[in-house]
Amino acid sequence: MSKGHGAFVWYELMTTDTKAAAAFYDDVVGWTSVDSGMPGANYTLFKAGDARIAGLMTMPENALKMDVPPAWLGYVGVDDVDAAAKKLAELGGTVHREPEDIPGIGRFAIVTDPHGAVFALFKGTPDGEMPEISQMADGNVGWHELMAGDLDTDLAFYQKMFGWAKDQTIPMGEMGDYQLFAHDGAQIGGMMTKPAEMPAPPYWGFYFNVPALDASIERSNARGGKVVNGPMEVPGGAWVVNCVDPQGAYFNLVSMKR
The missing domain is CATH 3.10.180.10 (2,3-Dihydroxybiphenyl 1,2-Dioxygenase, domain 1)
Incomplete structure (x- = not known):
């Protein structure tokens, strides 16, 4: 799968019970869930073989207070997160979380399209390349x-x-x-x-x-x-x-x- 501008590059499940969700998707999809090892972050990775496919985290408090249901989020890769967020707003979308860095991982923003469908913009750090996996491979x-x-x-x-x-x-x-x-x-x-x-x-x-x-x-x-x-x-x-x-x-x- 191409990881250039406009490709989906990551997926993330925000949920209320990460332990139960990890066991569920490992069994149903055939993933292996492992702790990300990111310092100070309770973040689980779903892997298909050696390829990292998706992440899993507990829903933030503010989302729970707003009764936001657990959901999968897709990250679309862009050449420049700040420029893409600006363009998205000009095209009628909404930036809900302004661009910010994840140290050592990349830069992201949480956005919606003109009718409210949520997704994220993402630009990874140069050393953050992941093993390529076919779009049709099991677990992808x-x-x-x-x-x-x-x-x-x-x-x-x-x-x-x-x-x-x-x-x-x-x-x-x-x-x-x-x-x-x-x-x-x-x-x-x-x-x-x-x-x-x-x-x-x-x-x-x-x-x-x-x-x-x-x-x-x-x-x-x-x-x-x-x-x-x-x-x-x-x-x-x-x-x-x-x-x-x-x-x-x-x-x-x-x-x-x-």
């Missing part, structure tokens, strides 16, 4: 999905922000179009206008690759996860399922076989 994030406030305006926003290319459009009948998008010539995700009956605000969802879907669903159910939609076959022959983990964070699984 194989797909990124935006349930958008409005497909047309949000697609234009992300195209201007990150240079994403409009790819194949899949008509979904009354639900409108599902728009695939590409980065550096590779399809990395899709977006559609969020159905009105979905209670959540617009959001980014992430699909974790697993070897076999049904076995992962069984492990999720056994540990208190819930299937909210699926399993279903999607164009290209993959199978997907949308779930909620025991702490209430929304996640998805994808596999080429049931």
Whole structure:
């Protein structure tokens, strides 16, 4: 996966019970959770083999006070966090946490798109390079999905922000179009206008690759996860399922076989 400007480079779960979440995702996705070893930080890493895929941390107090539910957050790599945050605001997005440094790791900002979907901007330190792993490798994030406030305006926003290319459009009948998008010539995700009956605000969802879907669903159910939609076959022959983990964070699984 290319780690240049506009690529998703990191994923982070903020939750209310990190120990339970680590055990859950290790079992369901097949990750290995390890302490990050960062001084003064209670931060867990999820690894697929030698590759670090995602992080896990306790929800900050201010988020708990605001009743923010546990959730996955995606970090998009940029050439310059400060310049990207300024551009995002000019394009109608909102900067919720101004750019700041994580010593020895990089610089980041927490932002939302014009309709309120949360993500982060990130620029790593030069020595922070991670082992490359194929987008479709087990344990990696194989797909990124935006349930958008409005497909047309949000697609234009992300195209201007990150240079994403409009790819194949899949008509979904009354639900409108599902728009695939590409980065550096590779399809990395899709977006559609969020159905009105979905209670959540617009959001980014992430699909974790697993070897076999049904076995992962069984492990999720056994540990208190819930299937909210699926399993279903999607164009290209993959199978997907949308779930909620025991702490209430929304996640998805994808596999080429049931």
